[in-house]
Amino acid sequence: MQWSSLHPIATARYLGLGLFAAGFLMMNWSEASLGKQFSIQVTVQENHQLVTDGPYRFLRHPRxxxxxxxxxxxxxxxxxxxxxxxxxxxxxxxxxxIHDEESLMHQEFGADWDAYARKSWHLIPFVY
Structure with missing residues (x-):
């Protein structure tokens, strides 16, 4: 099978499968990096630490x-x-x-958050 002979519908499906798998892995890697601090609520946990490793090294909202x-x-x-x-x-x-989370993180971590925010992307590397 040659790539040039792929039908556009098949190409979209393969792209979709890749995005599905990559998204699943990104969500799980992000949650694992947060550990006990992971929450579906916009909140700060007790003894909350600013996480800047794993996918958070480059993105503030990888999940x-x-x-x-x-x-x-x-x-x-x-x-x-x-x-x-x-x-x-x-x-x-x-x-x-993201706006709500970043406001909360700025309130909680102040200058540390600001320094982290200056060297990381919101959501999409090199774009936003």
């Missing part, structure tokens, strides 16, 4: 990127426009959450 990739992958695999619209809506919700 959110993983969630977007995972869901975008599903939308591409099933070629669903409705799912693509839902992924866009989910992305907007996560961007709002």
């Amino acid at each position: 959110h990127l993983g969630i977007i990739m995972f869901n975008l992958g599903i939308a591409l695999v099933y070629r669903s426009w409705m799912a693509m619209i839902l992924v866009a809506a989910l992305t907007l919700v996560l961007l709002w959450r």
Whole structure:
């Protein structure tokens, strides 16, 4: 099979599978890096430490990127426009959450957070 002979639908599905798998791995790596500090709520845990290793070395919100990739992958695999619209809506919700999380982290960690924020990306390396 030659790459040039792949049908666009098959290409979208393969891309979707790759995004699905990469998103799943990114979510799990991010959660593992946070350890006991992981929470689905925007909150600071007792004895909370600023995590700047693992995927957090480069991105401040790698789990959110993983969630977007995972869901975008599903939308591409099933070629669903409705799912693509839902992924866009989910992305907007996560961007709002990022704003809340960053405000909380700035309040909690102050200058340490500011220094970390200057040398890391929000969500997408070299873009945002």
